[in-house]
Structures are given as C-alpha cells and as structure tokens.
Amino acid sequence: xxxxxxxxxxxxRAADVVERARDAAARESWAEAYALLxxxxxxxxxxxxxxxxxxxxxxxxxxxxxxxxxTARLRAHAACLAADDHRGAGLASWWLHxxxxxxxxxxxxxxxxxxxxxxxxxxxxxxxxxxxxxxxxEEAQARGDHEAALAATHRxxxxxxxxGSPDLLALSxxxxxxxxxxxxxxxxxxxLLDDAMCAVSAGELSGMFTGWLYCLALTQCMEAxxxxxxxxxxxxxxxxxxxxxxxHPPTDARAAPAEGAAAEGADEPDGRTEAAxxxxxxxxxVDGPAGRTESADGLxxxxxxxxxxxxxxxxxxxxxxxxxxxxPMAVPxxxxxxxxxxxxxxxxxxxxxxVWALAEAEARQACREVPVDCLESAAAAYYAAGDVQRxxxxxxxxxxxYGHAHELGxxxxxxxxxxxxxxxxxxxxxxxxxxxxxxxxDAGHDLLGRARLLAARTEVAxxxxxxxxxxxxxxDLDALAGDVPLLRALADTALGSVALAERSGDAPRLLRxxxxxxxELRVPYEAAQVRMLLAAVDRAVGDEEAARLELGTxxxxxxxxxxxxxxxxxxxxxxxxxxxxxxGGLTAREAEVLRLVASGGTNKDIARALVISxxxxxxxxxxxxxxxGVGSRAAATAYAYAHGLI
Numbered sequence: 278x279x280x281x282x283x284x285x286x287x288x289x290r291a292a293d294v295v296e297r298a299r300d301a302a303a304r305e306s307w308a309e310a311y312a313l314l315x316x317x318x319x320x321x322x323x324x325x326x327x328x329x330x331x332x333x334x335x336x337x338x339x340x341x342x343x344x345x346x347x348t349a350r351l352r353a354h355a356a357c358l359a360a361d362d363h364r365g366a367g368l369a370s371w372w373l374h375x376x377x378x379x380x381x382x383x384x385x386x387x388x389x390x391x392x393x394x395x396x397x398x399x400x401x402x403x404x405x406x407x408x409x410x411x412x413x414x415e416e417a418q419a420r421g422d423h424e425a426a427l428a429a430t431h432r433x434x435x436x437x438x439x440x441g442s443p444d445l446l447a448l449s450x451x452x453x454x455x456x457x458x459x460x461x462x463x464x465x466x467x468x469l470l471d472d473a474m475c476a477v478s479a480g481e482l483s484g485m486f487t488g489w490l491y492c493l494a495l496t497q498c499m500e501a502x503x504x505x506x507x508x509x510x511x512x513x514x515x516x517x518x519x520x521x522x523x524x525h526p527p528t529d530a531r532a533a534p535a536e537g538a539a540a541e542g543a544d545e546p547d548g549r550t551e552a553a554x555x556x557x558x559x560x561x562x563v564d565g566p567a568g569r570t571e572s573a574d575g576l577x578x579x580x581x582x583x584x585x586x587x588x589x590x591x592x593x594x595x596x597x598x599x600x601x602x603x604x605p606m607a608v609p610x611x612x613x614x615x616x617x618x619x620x621x622x623x624x625x626x627x628x629x630x631x632v633w634a635l636a637e638a639e640a641r642q643a644c645r646e647v648p649v650d651c652l653e654s655a656a657a658a659y660y661a662a663g664d665v666q667r668x669x670x671x672x673x674x675x676x677x678x679y680g681h682a683h684e685l686g687x688x689x690x691x692x693x694x695x696x697x698x699x700x701x702x703x704x705x706x707x708x709x710x711x712x713x714x715x716x717x718x719d720a721g722h723d724l725l726g727r728a729r730l731l732a733a734r735t736e737v738a739x740x741x742x743x744x745x746x747x748x749x750x751x752x753d754l755d756a757l758a759g760d761v762p763l764l765r766a767l768a769d770t771a772l773g774s775v776a777l778a779e780r781s782g783d784a785p786r787l788l789r790x791x792x793x794x795x796x797e798l799r800v801p802y803e804a805a806q807v808r809m810l811l812a813a814v815d816r817a818v819g820d821e822e823a824a825r826l827e828l829g830t831x832x833x834x835x836x837x838x839x840x841x842x843x844x845x846x847x848x849x850x851x852x853x854x855x856x857x858x859x860x861g862g863l864t865a866r867e868a869e870v871l872r873l874v875a876s877g878g879t880n881k882d883i884a885r886a887l888v889i890s891x892x893x894x895x896x897x898x899x900x901x902x903x904x905x906g907v908g909s910r911a912a913a914t915a916y917a918y919a920h921g922l923i
Contacts (some may be wrong), residue, residue, distance in 0.1 A: 284651060292579070294313050294316075294317050295314070295317060295325070295329060296544060297311075297313055298310045298313035298314045298317070298329070298331070298332065298336075299332060301336075302332045302335065302336060304699040305339075305483070305484045307335070307336045307340055308336075308339075308340050308463055309337035310335075310336040311333070311336035311337055311339070311340040311342070314329065314332065314333040314336060315333070315336075315337070315345075317334065320887045325352075326492055327353050327356035327357045327362065327365055327369075328353075328365075329358060330349050330350075330352045330353035330356060331350070331353045331365075331368075331369065333345075333349040334346045334347075334349035334350040334353060334372070335485075337349055338376075338614070339484075339613075339614060341614065341648070343376070343380065343648065343649055343650060345467050346376065346379070347373065347376050347380075349418065350369055350372055350373050350376065351373065353368060353369045354366055354369035354373065354804050355414060361850075363396045363397070364396070364397070364400065364403055364405050365401060366392075366396045366694075367392075367393045367395075367396030367397035367400075367405050367409075368393075368405045368408070370389045370390070370392040370393035370396055371389070371390065371393040371405070371408040371409065371412070373385075373386075373389040374386045374387075374389040374390040374393060374412070376650065377389060379583040379649075379650025379651065380649065380650050384556045387532075389410060390510075393408070393409060394409060397409055402435075402436060402439055403436075403440075404436060404437075404439075404440035404442055404445060406436050407433050407436045407437055407440070407442075407445045407448075407449065409658060409750070410429050410430070410432045410433035410436060410449075410548075411429075411433055411448065411449075411452055412577060413425075413426075413429035413432075414426045414427075414429035414430045414452050414456060415491025415905065417429055418455070418456055418459060418709045421542070423459060423460040426456040426459075427453070427456050427457070427460070430449060430452045430453035430456055431453070433445075433448075433449040433452055433453075434449040434450070436449075437449045443476055443481045443482055444482050444483055444485075444486040446476070447473045447476040447477065447481075447482055447486060447490055448473070448486060448489065449491065450469050450470070450472050450473035451469070451470060451490055451493050451494065451497075451842065452468055454466045454467070454469035454470040454473065454497070454923055455493070455497055457469065458497065458501055461500070463761075466501075467501075467503065467506070470494060470497065470498075470506075473490060473494070474494055474510065476490075476492065476900055477490045477491065477494075477513075478513055482576060486552065487517060488613075488614075488615035488618075491510065491513070491517065491615065491619055492514075492615060492618050492622075494506075494510050494621070495507060495510055495511060495514060495619065495622040495860055499622070499625055499725055500723040500724060500725055500726065501724055501725070501761075502724050502725040502728065502761050502762075502763040502764045503761070503763075504626075504762070504763045504798055504800075507622075507625075507626055508626055508630075510559065510779075511626045514619040514622070514623075515620065515623055517619075518613050518615060518616040518619050518620075527657070528769050535573070540841065546827070566905065571899040580627045588832060614651075616646050617642075617643050617645070617647035617648065617651070617654060617655075618643075618647060618648075618651050618654040620639055620642060620643040620646060620658075621640075621647060621654040621655065621657050621661075622654075622657075623639055623643075623657040624636050624640045624643060624657070624658050624661045624662070625657065625661055627639060628661050628664060628665060629798075629800050630746065630799060630800065630801075631800065631801035631802055631834075631837075631838055632836055633665045633668075633669070633839060634839070636661060636662070636665055637662050637665050637666070639658075640658040640661055640662040640665075641662075643655065643658040644658050644659065652685050652686065653685070653686060655685055655752070656681075656682045656685035656686055656687035657682075657687065659678045659679070659681040659682040659685065659687075660678070660679065660682040660687055660689055660692060662676075662678045663675045663676075663678030663679040663682065663689065663696075664692050665694050666678060667692060667695060667696050667699065667837045668802065668838070668840050668842075668843070669838075669840055669841055670840070670841040670919075672696060672699060672700060675692070675696055676696060679693050679696065687714065688713055689734075690709060690710060690712075690713035690730060690733075690735075691710050691713065691729055691730050691733030693707075693709055694707075694709035694710040694713070694733055694737060695733055695737075697738070698737055698740055699842070699910075699913070699918060699920075700875075700914070701876075701877065701910075701911060701914030701915065701917075702876045702877065703737060703740045703741045703876050703877035704741065704877045706737040706740070707734075707737050707738065707741060707743075707770065710733050710737055711734070713730055714727075714730050714731070714734065716731065718726040724757065724762070724764060725763065727757060728754055728757055728758065728764050728767050728768070729767070731750050731753050731754035731757065731767075731771070732750075732754060732767045732770065732771050734746075734747075734750035734755070735747045735750040735751045735774060735775065736771075736774070737749060739774060739775070739778055740876055740877075741877060742876070742886075743768055743875060744775065744778050747771075747774070747775050747778065748775045748779075750771065751771035751772045751774070751775045753773055754767060754768045754771050754772075755768045755771075756868070762794060762797065762798060763798060763800075765794055766791055766794030766795050766798060766800070766803065767803075769787050769788070769791035769794060770788070770791040770795075770803065770806070770810075772787045772791075773787035773788035773790075773791055773807070774810060776788075777810055777813060777814060777866065780817075784814050785811070785814050788810050788811050788814060789811070790833040791807045792804055792807045792808065792811065795807060796832045801834050801837075801838065802834070802835075802838055802840065804834070805830070805831040805834035805835055805840075805844070806825040806831075806842070808828070808830055808831040808834075809827070809828070809843075809846070809847065809850075811824075811827045812824040812825075812827040812828045812831070812850065815827065822922070824850075825851060828847050828850050828851045829847075829851065831843075831847045832844055832847035832848055832851065835847060842918060842919070842921075845920065846921040847921075847922040848921065849920070849921035849922070851923070859902045859922075860920040860921075860922070861905045861906050861916070861920070863904060863905075866887075866897060867897050867900055867901050867904070868922055869887060870883055870887070870894060870897040870898060870901060871913060871916075871917050871922060872917065872922060873886055873887070874898065874901075874910050874913055874914060875913070875914040875917040875918065880894045880895060880898070898910075898913075901913055908910075
C-alpha cells in the first residue's frame with residue numbers, strides 16, 4: 278500500500294515572483310514590485326540579476342525606502358561589473374551619483390559621477406551617455422560657462438534623438454531651455470520648455486521623467502517669474518500626483534510564507550484639502566492670472582489640521598541610515614514621492630494668489646510629504662509659510678518658520694529682513710537684505726529671487742529715509758524687469774514708491790501702472806499695497822474722495838486675507854485722514870517722534886529730522902512712554918505698528 282499523498286498549499290516559484298515583479302514595474306506599480314522583489318531577495322539562495330536589482334532600486338525609491346534603493350543600486354553596479362557590462366555599470370554609477378547628491382553626500386556623489394564617466398566615455402554613442410551630458414551641462418552652468426552648457430545640452434539632444442527615447446528627448450529640451458534662460462534668451466527658452474511639457478501633459482513619458490519634468494519646470498517658471506506658466510503647470514502637476522498610487526502588493530505576495538516576509542506598505546493617507554475658493558488639493562487646481570481668486574477662510578482639511586496651526590519643525594534623526602540632523606524618509610510607502618515637491622511649488626503660487634489659509638495648510642502637508650532627498654522643497658514651504666504669517670501679523674510664528682527654512686539650507690530673505698522691519702529693527706533689515714543681495718550669484722539663474730530682494734531693499738531704504746539708496750535699488754529692479762509682467766509690476770511698485778517719497782509727478786503714473794499689473798496677474802496683496810500708496814498721492818493733491826476709495830478697497834482686501842497690520846493701517850487712515858484721533862491720547866508731535874523711533878532713529882536723528890533739540894525729543898519720548906504704558910523703545914515701536922501709526 279502506497280503512502281498517502283500529503284497536499285500542501287502551492288507556493289509561487291521564484292521565477293514566477295520575479296516575472297510578476299518585472300510586470301509590476303513595467304506598469305509602474307512600484308509598491309507591488311518592491312514587495313515582491315524585497316521578499317524574494319530575503320532568501321540568500323535566490324539571486325537577482327543586475328536588471329532585477331535595478332528594478333528593486335527603482336521600486337524601493339518610489340516606495341519610500343531611499344537607503345534600500347542605494348543598497349540595491351550598489352549591488353546592481355557590482356553585478357554589471359561582474360558581467361563586464363560597462364553600459365549597465367555606467368548607468369548604475371550615474372544613478373548613485375544622483376541619489377547621493379540628493380542625500381547630501383557630495384563627495385560620494387562626485388566619486389560615482391567619475392565612475393560613470395570612466396564606464397561610459399569611451400563607448401560608442403549610447404543612451405546612458407545622455408545623463409553624463411546632463412551633468413556636464415549642470416556643471417558648466419554652475420560655473421557660468423553658458424557656451425559649454427549649451428554644447429552639452431546639444432550633445433544630450435543628439436543622443437536622445439539617436440536613442441528614440443521620449444524620456445531623454447523631453448529632458449534634453451528642458452535642460453537646453455534652462456541654459457538659454459540663464460543666457461538671457463527668454464523667448465527661445467520658454468518655447469523649448471513648452472515643447473518638453475507637451476510630452477509630459479500628453480502622458481508620453483515614464484513616471485520618473487514625468488515627475489522630474491514637472492519639478493524642473495515649476496522651479497524654472499518661478500525663477501523666471503513666469504507666473505502664468507507656473508499656475509498652469511502647478512495645476513497639472515498636482516493632478517498627476519493626485520491619483521491613488523498602488524500602495525499594497527497582491528494578497529499572496531503579502532501573506533505567502535514562501536516569500537519570507539510580509540510586504541511593506543500602508544494605506545495612503547488622504548492628506549488632501551479642499552478650499553472655499555473652489556480649488557481642490559487633490560489636483561492642486563488653482564485660479565491663475567486669468568481666473569478668480571477668493572478667500573480660503575472656509576477651508577476644510579480632511580487631515581484635521583486647522584489653518585492656524587503652526588508649521589511643524591523639521592524632525593531630525595541619527596539612527597541607522599541617517600546622518601546627524603538628517604530627516605527620516607517622509608513619504609509613506611506607495612505614496613508618489615514627487616507629491617511633496619509639487620505641493621511645495623503650489624504653496625508659492627497660492628501665496629501670490631492670496632489664498633493664504635490654504636497656502637499655509639499646504640505648506641504643512643508638503644513638509645510631511647517631501648522625501649529626504651528633496652529637503653530644499655521643504656525649506657521653500659517653510660519660507661512661504663513664514664511670509665504668510667508675517668503679513669498676517671503673526672511675527673513670532675513667522676520667525677519660527679524662517680528659522681526652519683534656514684535650518685534646511687535656505688537663506689530666508691527678504692522675508693526675514695521685512696520681519697525685522699515690522700519689529701522696528703530697520704537697520705538690521707537693511708543689513709540683512711544687503712547681505713543677501715551680495716551673496717546672490719548670477720541674476721539670470723533666479724530672476725524672481727533677485728527682484729524680490731531689490732523690492733525689499735527699496736522698502737527698507739525708504740523706511741530709514743534713505744531715498745537715494747531706495748532709488749538705486751528701484752533702478753536696478755527696473756533694469757532687471759524688462760517686459761516680464763510679474764517683474765514689471767514689482768519694478769513699477771518700487772519706482773512709484775520712490776517717486777512718492779521724492780514728491781515726483783511720476784508717482785501717479787507709475788503706481789497706476791503697477792496696480793494694473795497686479796490686478797492683471799490676480800495678485801491681491803500687492804495690489805492692495807499699491808492702493809495705499811495711491812491714496813497718499815490722492816491726498817497729497819487734495820482728492821480726499823479718491824483717497825478714501827483706494828483705502829476702502831485696500832482695507833477690504835487686507836481683511837479678507839487676514840493681513841491684520843495692514844488692515845489696521847488702512848482703517849486708521851480712513852478714520853479721519855490727517856486729522857484723525859491718535860491712539861493712546863498722543864499729540865501729533867508725539868506721534869511723529871514715535872514714528873521716527875519705530876524707524877530706528879536715535880534721539881539725535883529725531884532731533885535733526887524735526888529740527889528740535891535732543892532734550893525736547895527726550896521729553897516727548899517720556900510722554901509717549903507714559904501715555905502708552907510702555908518702558909522701552911522696542912515696546913513703543915511694537916505699539917506703533919499694532920495701532921497703524923507706521
């Protein structure tokens with residue numbers, strides 16, 4: 278009698294598991310591919326080929342396991358070397374260069390780039406050399422050699438065309454666009470960028486290159502101050518990020534004991550917000566320059582976060598896989614790792630559009646989502662949150678946000694300088710913005726960044742009554758702006774402010790042009806600020822009715838945005854013009870002294886400005902302290918700002 282047959286549950290063969298993982302990777306179901314290959318790789322007897330290790334590295338990166346991605350890539354490189362596959366080894370080396378660069382390890386990154394060149398440079402033309410040409414273009418541009426950078430992008434394009442890869446061709450178009458923009462060839466640059474983004478929006482590219490192109494294009498649009506394109510591509514990027522990316526492997530891959538481990542992966546956190554302005558954080562759709570911008574006071578956050586909640590501090594870690602101060606991976610397994618980066622760009626757009634409550638909520642979410650190899654995006658989100666908080670009068674919260682941005686490597690200017698100005702530290706504001714301007718490199722790299730610094734330099738110079746210094750900064754901004762709408766509006770605002778200080782007849786024309794520019798762009802806060810300046814022009818020529826119209830409109834915008842200090846200032850100016858009742862029972866002369874104190878003036882400076890003795894200044898200042906119930910110049914300055922005297 279034969280022994281009975283014992284039936285056991287069938288277990289997937291190793292070859293079947295690897296084949297399913299390859300299929301999942303081809304479908305860009307990265308969590309599934311990661312779970313299958315990770316579990317398979319736990320068995321020492323089951324080796325993976327170089328190609329499969331590369332798939333594991335890609336899947337680990339997409340699934341939020343950056344350290345495992347690097348480890349798998351190192352093994353893929355070794356496997357390629359063992360097989361004498363220099364193309365494969367060169368590509369693995371370049372990816373290691375890229376990953377180490379993102380992880381803040383420039384020495385390791387440089388070493389792997391050198392290895393990539395060693396593997397690839399002597400080979401006949403091949404697609405892998407496209408990545409080397411891209412690195413060559415980036416290095417040439419960093420040292421200001423536009424000719425060499427352009428030559429590298431042309432080689433990149435030739436290699437991409439020869440390979441027939443839509444991914445590489447779109448990337449080469451974007452790279453050339455960036456070089457042309459830095460060289461001042463704006464029209465040609467934006468045409469090439471539009472060409473590259475056509476392939477993105479048409480769905481012709483792989484997920485990695487789609488994410489790259491969105492992030493690169495959004496950065497490029499903001500640096501070039503092309504607000505219209507920034508809004509359009511931000512909407513498209515958030516829509517691409519929104520679909521639920523596969524987070525779970527198949528049931529058998531999670532449970533099968535033969536695979537050695539349960540698959541990693543978690544339910545995708547919703548993390549989506551809706552705004553009262555009709556925009557949807559799932560897609561990131563926001564109204565742009567041609568659309569309608571409304572308040573987000575009625576914002577609903579499904580994450581449970583309220584708009585007033587502080588932006589969280591960046592966490593630190595020093596455990597395995599992290600250096601001192603290194604952020605842990607923030608992207609949950611299965612999440613689209615580009616989502617946090619794209620959301621950080623969206624924060625900048627929402628900030629300009631005046632949707633501040635949603636911008637701050639999105640900044641918090643972006644800081645949670647940004648992966649460890651993209652910390653500059655978290656820094657940008659913190660900085661944008663600081664700008665919102667500063668303009669709303671939440672100065673302590675703004676200081677914290679700017680501190681986090683600085684901790685992550687961003688110079689938080691000009692926001693920090695304007696924060697100092699709001700606190701009455703005008704001289705410190707001037708020093709901060711001057712240092713930031715001195716540290717900034719090639720203006721062609723970030724037009725908007727330099728323009729904002731020059732606009733702030735104009736503002737702080739006027740605050741310390743340095744009209745010639747303000748005029749110089751405004752002239753530099755005017756030369757930089759050209760006919761770019763966002764830069765033009767900034768420049769006209771600065772020029773109009775200086776003309777008003779100089780009592781020039783050009784002030785009304787410049788300020789009217791600035792207002793028209795901001796209204797066309799649908800940027801409400803800056804438009805309201807210009808209305809305040811126009812009210813001063815109207816009052817100077819005796820047109821009180823026109824002044825009140827401008828002040829009333831500005832006040833309504835400030836109140837809607839939650840810009841409390843500006844709303845108070847507009848209300849104070851509306852309450853009776855120059856003859857209004859001053860707060861605290863101050864006399865007109867005492868108010869003048871207080872304003873000069875708040876601007877950073879010493880008793881000697883104030884005496885010279887008002888043509889009175891220092892003894893008289895001291896007497897007025899003692900009266901101010903007594904009436905306001907304060908004991909220091911700093912406290913008096915804070916009172917002046919809080920009550921609209923500045």
